[in-house]
Structure formats: structure tokens, C-alpha cells
Amino acid sequence: MGEGVATLRRELRQLVREHVPPDFLGAFTADPADLEVAQAFCRTLAERGLLCMAWPREFGGRESSPWEQMAVREEMWALHEPRGAQYMGVNWVGPTIMRHGTAEQQARHLPPISRGEVIWCQGFSEPEAGSDLASLRTTARRDGGGWRVTGQKVWTSYATMAQWCFLLARTSKGARRQQGLTVFLVPMSDPAIEVRPIASMIGPHHLNEVFFDELRVTEADVLGTVDEGWSLVQEVLAFERVGIARYARVERLLHEAPTALGDQWEKLPEELRGRWARMLVHARRARLLAYRVVALQASGRIRPDDSAAYRIAVTRLDQESAEVLMDIVAEASLPDEAGRRFRRAVADHRRYSVSATVASGSVEMQRILMARALLAAS
Amino acid sequence: MTAVLGAATSTDMNTELSDEAAEYGRTALRAFEAAGGDELVQAAEREPEKRAGLIEPLLDEIGAWELDPRAGGDELEAAAALCRAAGWWALPYPLAERLCRPADGSTAGLVLAAGTGAGVGTGPAPAAAVAGAGQRWSTVTLDGRRGVATARPLAEGPRYGAFVAELDPEPVATSTGTGTGTEDGTADGRADAALALVLPCWTLLGMLDRALDLTRAHVLARQQFGQPLARFQGVQFQLTDAEVERVGVEELAKFALWSVQAGHGDAVEDALALRHAALEAADLVFRVTHQLHGAMGFCDETTLSWISRYSQPVRRHPLSLSATRDHLTRRIGRAGLSGPFAGPAGAAGAAARAGAGSAAGSGEEGQPR
Numbered sequence: 001m002g003e004g005v006a007t008l009r010r011e012l013r014q015l016v017r018e019h020v021p022p023d024f025l026g027a028f029t030a031d032p033a034d035l036e037v038a039q040a041f042c043r044t045l046a047e048r049g050l051l052c053m054a055w056p057r058e059f060g061g062r063e064s065s066p067w068e069q070m071a072v073r074e075e076m077w078a079l080h081e082p083r084g085a086q087y088m089g090v091n092w093v094g095p096t097i098m099r100h101g102t103a104e105q106q107a108r109h110l111p112p113i114s115r116g117e118v119i120w121c122q123g124f125s126e127p128e129a130g131s132d133l134a135s136l137r138t139t140a141r142r143d144g145g146g147w148r149v150t151g152q153k154v155w156t157s158y159a160t161m162a163q164w165c166f167l168l169a170r171t172s173k174g175a176r177r178q179q180g181l182t183v184f185l186v187p188m189s190d191p192a193i194e195v196r197p198i199a200s201m202i203g204p205h206h207l208n209e210v211f212f213d214e215l216r217v218t219e220a221d222v223l224g225t226v227d228e229g230w231s232l233v234q235e236v237l238a239f240e241r242v243g244i245a246r247y248a249r250v251e252r253l254l255h256e257a258p259t260a261l262g263d264q265w266e267k268l269p270e271e272l273r274g275r276w277a278r279m280l281v282h283a284r285r286a287r288l289l290a291y292r293v294v295a296l297q298a299s300g301r302i303r304p305d306d307s308a309a310y311r312i313a314v315t316r317l318d319q320e321s322a323e324v325l326m327d328i329v330a331e332a333s334l335p336d337e338a339g340r341r342f343r344r345a346v347a348d349h350r351r352y353s354v355s356a357t358v359a360s361g362s363v364e365m366q367r368i369l370m371a372r373a374l375l376a377a378s
Numbered sequence: 379m380t381a382v383l384g385a386a387t388s389t390d391m392n393t394e395l396s397d398e399a400a401e402y403g404r405t406a407l408r409a410f411e412a413a414g415g416d417e418l419v420q421a422a423e424r425e426p427e428k429r430a431g432l433i434e435p436l437l438d439e440i441g442a443w444e445l446d447p448r449a450g451g452d453e454l455e456a457a458a459a460l461c462r463a464a465g466w467w468a469l470p471y472p473l474a475e476r477l478c479r480p481a482d483g484s485t486a487g488l489v490l491a492a493g494t495g496a497g498v499g500t501g502p503a504p505a506a507a508v509a510g511a512g513q514r515w516s517t518v519t520l521d522g523r524r525g526v527a528t529a530r531p532l533a534e535g536p537r538y539g540a541f542v543a544e545l546d547p548e549p550v551a552t553s554t555g556t557g558t559g560t561e562d563g564t565a566d567g568r569a570d571a572a573l574a575l576v577l578p579c580w581t582l583l584g585m586l587d588r589a590l591d592l593t594r595a596h597v598l599a600r601q602q603f604g605q606p607l608a609r610f611q612g613v614q615f616q617l618t619d620a621e622v623e624r625v626g627v628e629e630l631a632k633f634a635l636w637s638v639q640a641g642h643g644d645a646v647e648d649a650l651a652l653r654h655a656a657l658e659a660a661d662l663v664f665r666v667t668h669q670l671h672g673a674m675g676f677c678d679e680t681t682l683s684w685i686s687r688y689s690q691p692v693r694r695h696p697l698s699l700s701a702t703r704d705h706l707t708r709r710i711g712r713a714g715l716s717g718p719f720a721g722p723a724g725a726a727g728a729a730a731r732a733g734a735g736s737a738a739g740s741g742e743e744g745q746p747r
């Protein structure tokens with residue numbers, strides 16, 4: 001990974017120091033200024049060619065190595081993802097449009113993503129379709145040259161701030177439920193779309209319901225082939241699986257704890273410091289499992305189940321470390337600003353970690369994937 | 379294997395052991411199989427006094443005695459691969475300890491002593507599964523203090539003792555009088571301590587490999603309720619969780635080996651981190667693999683029961699899970715383990731952002747400081 005990666009880390013840390021306030025805890029807090037920080041930070045990254053580094057040159061990227069991409073994922077997640085919601089456009093919306101989009105779709109959607117100007121949301125899950133995504137009911141009914149989409153999505157992250165939605169809907173009934181699904185790229189500004197925020201423990205502007213009432217879409221809005229959206233969705237989910245370097249925030253918070261506590265650190269129960277050390281081991285383990293996936297990626301030998309062990313380990317780490325960190329801050333009084341900031345960061349980590357084993361597909365789906373590979377009769 | 383684990387320059391991101399080392403491990407696996415495989419540990423248990431005679435010629439045959447793990451590079455990796463192969467067959471022999479014997483041949487091998495102080499009584503007496511494989515053993519503490527110890531005669535047959543012998547430290551003359559080790563640990567001594575922790579973890583890894591392999595085969599073959607056990611999600615999920623533990627140990631084992639190889643200042647901490655994860659993994663893996671074998675898993679005719687019994691020495695000595703955690707916690711203090719977010723306030727953390735200066739240079743890529 002070498003010097004390039006080290007330099008990249010330094011550059012990213014420097015940019016965060018310059019452009020992101022020290023008490024930033026993500027773009028989706030009650031304070032609208034945080035969203036603006038993230039939006040501005042994306043433009044800053046874009047100006048320096050750091051937003052879409054992984055993209056091919058023809059789309060304005062620099063074809064960075066999987067190891068550089070990993071460093072970006074780590075640095076950003078460690079510092080509360082200052083790209084806000086835009087990591088989705090960069091990580092999977094853009095690449096999927098590159099592979100499956102028409103020339104017009106590419107020209108329309110890729111430049112704004114690469115300039116850091118647009119937020120996308122993912123319209124997959126529905127009230128009746130969670131883990132069993134293929135059972136979704138939102139339907140696009142033929143209407144002249146196009147379709148009319150009616151139905152409801154749920155848990156749609158960032159829908160209130162998004163300009164576009166990567167929408168999965170049923171266009172026909174196939175022999176298998178995975179057939180007859182189609183991906184549409186739809187503008188959230190359409191009056192046929194209504195977004196209702198869902199109050200939740202993971203922040204006021206994160207989860208939403210999205211209602212579609214006779215939304216008019218045309219062939220030009222279809223990504224890929226009509227009725228064959230399922231394979232696109234599988235690609236997207238594969239991008240997401242290695243997407244979040246959760247261990248990076250965990251490692252950062254664990255390493256910050258002794259500094260934040262000052263001389264109270266030594267007064268912690270010894271057993272609690274033992275649990276802290278254990279979490280450091282588990283964080284390193286998760287990081288090495290992530291590197292194993294990246295190495296397989298880099299060698300082109302990756303299979304869908306390869307990231308499963310990583311996902312299982314890292315989501316458990318997220319939750320266990322949160323419990324340990326919460327205990328650590330509970331055992332200390334942290335009166336100064338830096339201390340309060342640390343306590344807030346830990347509490348934020350705890351609230352987010354609860355969803356780690358559910359978001360982007362529950363961890364049981366990873367276990368199923370892994371078991372299938374493990375138990376395939378050899 | 380250095381690249382992904384820490385080398386700052388390579389573009390070759392191979393996380394595997396070198397091809398030579400991996401091939402050597404496969405050769406060893408086949409040689410042990412040809413010599414009896416699972417029969418070896420059973421024969422040694424029946425006739426404990428014959429175990430050295432049973433195993434040593436085999437090791438001779440595959441050139442094990444020519445390996446010098448302290449030479450680093452391919453030889454260290456080959457030693458690790460060999461230990462892993464030995465674990466697969468629960469080879470009844472203190473291979474890791476013997477591979478680390480001093481170059482002058484003055485003792486049979488190297489055993490980590492749990493205590494940290496220089497004097498007698500600073501920790502439990504060293505113990506390892508060395509009975510009958512040599513009389514005098516070099517010892518080293520985590521601080522790198524060296525000594526020599528003599529194996530006591532076996533108090534218990536291998537059926538229950540698994541060849542574990544306690545070691546009596548020999549008094550050693552030091553500058554301040556008579557102690558049981560040199561006063562100050564040396565860098566060499568600490569490197570030896572790391573080595574003496576890491577290699578047995580590779581043996582344990584081989585045992586985890588085997589326990590899971592046996593269990594996978596068992597749940598595919600065993601039918602209940604008209605279908606293989608492997609069809610039940612409750613079975614699948616237990617197995618996947620155990621497998622996550624196993625691959626986690628594999629990655630940490632490669633990392634710790636790299637740290638030893640690089641002569642790294644944190645090699646002892648990295649080795650303790652590996653041992654901690656390996657012992658936790660062993661706890662879960664053996665619980666799950668026994669559970670999924672049902673009653674069959676406790677029987678002598680089932681290989682799992684042998685692997686399970688003979689995994690005990692390496693899991694309890696030289697440090698239990700709790701002792702490993704205690705040592706690790708004490709040694710890392712406030713600094714934590716090395717890594718990209720180590721260093722002052724996590725390198726990039728709030729303090730750094732508040733102007734504590736750039737610490738981004740420390741611990742790049744999980745590379746120890």
C-alpha cells in the first residue's frame with residue numbers, strides 16, 4: 001500500500017482538520033449546519049480529485065488502488081463520515097450507472113456526483129420487504145410509453161435531503177420473484193413523491209418513509225434492462241458489504257479514550273481496561289479481515305461470501321466496543337470541552353452501532369451466505 | 379507475506395505465507411499423515427515413553443531441525459506452517475518449543491515463563507507439554523529475562539495430563555546475587571518471548587482448522603429429522619460464528635508473525651494480542667464443534683475428542699486467557715495497540731483536530747509504531 005496510502009491519509013486528515021469542526025458527529029444531526037459542512041466538504045474533496053478517486057479516468061477518476069480506497073473508507077468513517085450521504089453516490093450509484101447506464105444517463109448523473117453536488121437515496125426496503133427484498137410490492141404499471149409507480153418504501157436513508165432515488169419496483173410478475181423487478185432513477189422533487197421522516201435513535205434526519213403515488217417514469221429513467229433489476233441490486237449490495245470501515249471509528253475512539261480521560265484513566269477498574277484492551281484486539285482483527293477482503297479484491301479472486309466473515313466480525317465489534325466505551329465514559333467525569341466532545345462521540349457511536357447488524361442487510365443474511373459456501377458439498 | 383501486513387513500499391498485497399512456506403506446510407501435513415496421522419497421538423498416549431522416538435525421526439525426515447525461526451523470512455514462515463500442520467494432527471510433541479531451541483544446543487528448547495520478575499515466585503512455575511521430550515529447557519519472560527529450567531517428572535499420565543510437565547527454574551548467578559534469571563531483559567530476549575508466544579498459536583490454529591473441518595464433514599453426513607444437520611439454520615449459524623473466529627485468528631497470526639519477522643518493538647504486544655484472540659476463538663470453536671458432534675464427539679473413536687483434549691496444554695500454558703489479557707492490558711498501558719489510528723489521541727482524533735499537531739505519520743497501515 002505504501003507511501004501513496006500514507007500520503008493520502010495525511011492529506012485527508014489535514015483536510016478534515018481544516019474544513020470540519022472538531023465537534024462534527026455526522027451530517028444528520030438536528031443542526032442543519034452539519035449537513036452544510038458535509039456538502040461543502042464533498043465539493044472540497046471533488047476539487048482536489050479525492051471524492052471519486054476510485055472511478056475510471058474517463059469519468060474523471062484516478063483509478064485509485066483498492067488499498068487507497070480502503071484508506072479513504074477508514075479515514076472518513078473514523079471521523080464521522082464528513083462526506084455525509086454522498087458516499088453512496090460515489091461508492092455504488094455512480095459505478096452502477098457507469099456499468100449499466102446509457103450515454104445520456106451517464107452524462108446526466110455522473111458529473112454532478114463527481115463534483116460532490118448531489119445526494120442519492122436507496123429505495124429498496126418496504127414495510128413487507130426487508131430481508132426478503134424480492135417480495136417488494138411497489139409497482140410500476142404500464143401506461144402508454146412509460147409506467148406509473150405506486151407504493152411505499154421505508155427506512156430510506158437521507159430521503160429528505162436527496163435529489164435522486166435509486167428505486168426498485170416491480171414491472172411484471174415472473175416465474176421467480178427475483179424476475180420482473182426494474183431499477184428506475186427518479187428525481188425526488190417530483191410532486192408524486194412524498195417523504196415522511198421517521199423519528200429514530202440514530203438521528204433526526206436519517207430514516208424516512210417514501211410514498212409514490214402514480215409517479216410517472218419513462219424508458220429513459222430505467223437503469224439497465226426492464227425486468228432484470230435484481231442482478232443490479234446484487235451488485236449494489238456487494239458494493240455496500242465492504243462499504244463501511246466500522247472498525248476505523250472503533251479504533252479511533254478506543255485510542256482516544258485514555259487521552260480523553262487523562263489521569264482518570266489509571267483509576268478505571270482494571271477489568272474495564274482489560275475489556276478495552278480486548279476491544280483493541282478485536283478491532284485489529286476486524287481490520288485485518290477487511291484487508292483480507294481487499295487483497296482478494298485486488299487479486300480479482302473475490303466471491304460474494306468472502307466479505308461475510310468481515311461483516312459478521314465488524315458489526316459485532318461495533319456493538320461490543322460501544323458497550324465498553326459507554327462504560328468507560330460513565331466511570332469518568334469529563335468536564336472540559338474535549339471530554340464532553342468525547343462523551344458525545346461515544347454516545348453517538350453507541351446509538352449507531354445498534355443498527356450495525358441490521359443496516360445494509362441483517363447479519364443473519366451474512367451467516368446464510370457464509371454457511372452456503374462453507375457447507376457446499378465439496 | 380510482509381506487504382499487506384505492514385511494509386510501506388510493496389505493491390504486492392499478498393496476505394498469504396510465502397509459497398515455499400505454504401508448500402512446506404502441505405508437505406509436513408502429508409508426512410504426518412503417512413506416518414499414521416491421527417494414530418500418532420493415540421500411540422503416544424498408549425506408550426508415553428516412546429513418543430519422542432515416534433515423532434523425532436519424522437521431523438528429521440522433513441528437515442524440521444534445519445529450520446531456524448530466528449532467521450526470520452521464509453524459515454520463520456515455514457516454522458509457522460509446520461506448527462499449523464502439527465496442530466491439524468494434534469502431533470504429540472512440543473514442536474514449537476523445540477523449534478526455538480538455542481543455537482548452541484545447551485537446552486532442548488524454549489518455553490515462555492509466565493512470571494515477569496527476575497526472582498523465584500513472581501509467577502506460576504513455567505509449564506508446557508514437554509514431558510519426555512527433553513530435560514533442560516530455556517525459559518524467557520515477557521520482559522525478555524532468560525533462564526533455564528528442568529522438567530519435573532510427569533505427575534499424571536498423558537490421558538489426563540496431555541504431557542504437561544512443570545519446570546523448576548535453575549538458580550542463575552547474576553550481578554546482584556543468585557536469582558533465577560538475568561536481571562534485565564534484552565531486546566533479543568523480548569524477541570524470543572514474542573516467538574515463544576506466536577509459534578504455539580500457529581499450532582492451536584491448526585487444531586481449530588481441524589476441529590472445524592471435522593465438524594463440517596459431520597454435519598453434512600449426520601442425518602436427523604430426515605435431513606443432514608447442515609440444513610438446520612441453528613447449526614449453520616453456530617458453525618459460521620466459529621469459522622469467523624478461526625479466520626480472525628489466521629489473520630492475527632500472520633500479523634504477529636510479520637511483527638516478529640520485522641523485529642518490531644511491539645512484537646510481544648502483537649503476540650499477546652494474537653494469543654488473546656486465539657484463546658477466545660478456541661473456547662468458542664471447541665464448544666461449538668463438540669456441541670454439533672453430539673455424544674459422538676466425546677468418544678475416543680472420534681478425532682475431535684483427541685484434538686480437544688490435546689488442545690488443552692497450549693490453551694492453558696504459558697498464559698491462560700485472563701493472564702494473557704492482564705499482561706496485554708498492563709503492557710499497552712495508554713498507548714493501545716499499533717495501527718493507523720494509534721498515536722496521540724488516535725492520530726486523527728479530536729485532540730489532533732483541536733490542534734495537537736499532526737500525528738498521522740505514526741502507525742500507518744496497521745504498521746506498528
Ligand SMILES: Cc1cc2nc3c(=O)[nH]c(=O)nc-3n(C[C@H](O)[C@H](O)[C@H](O)COP(=O)(O)OP(=O)(O)OC[C@H]3O[C@@H](n4cnc5c(N)ncnc54)[C@H](O)[C@@H]3O)c2cc1C
Nearest residue numbers: 122123124125130131155156157355358359360361362364
Ligand atoms: C440505519 C439503517 C439504514 C437503512 N437504510 C436503508 C436505505 O437507505 N434504503 C433501503 O432500502 N433500506 C435501508 N435500510 C433497511 C435495511 O436494508 C433492512 O432493515 C434490512 O434489510 C433488514 O430488513 P428488516 O429491517 O425488515 O428486518 P426483517 O427482514 O424483518 O428481519 C428482522 C430480523 O429477523 C431475522 N431474520 C430475518 N430473516 C431471517 C432468515 N431468513 N434467517 C434468520 N434470521 C432472519 C434477522 O435477525 C433480522 O435482523 C436501512 C436500515 C437501517 C437499520
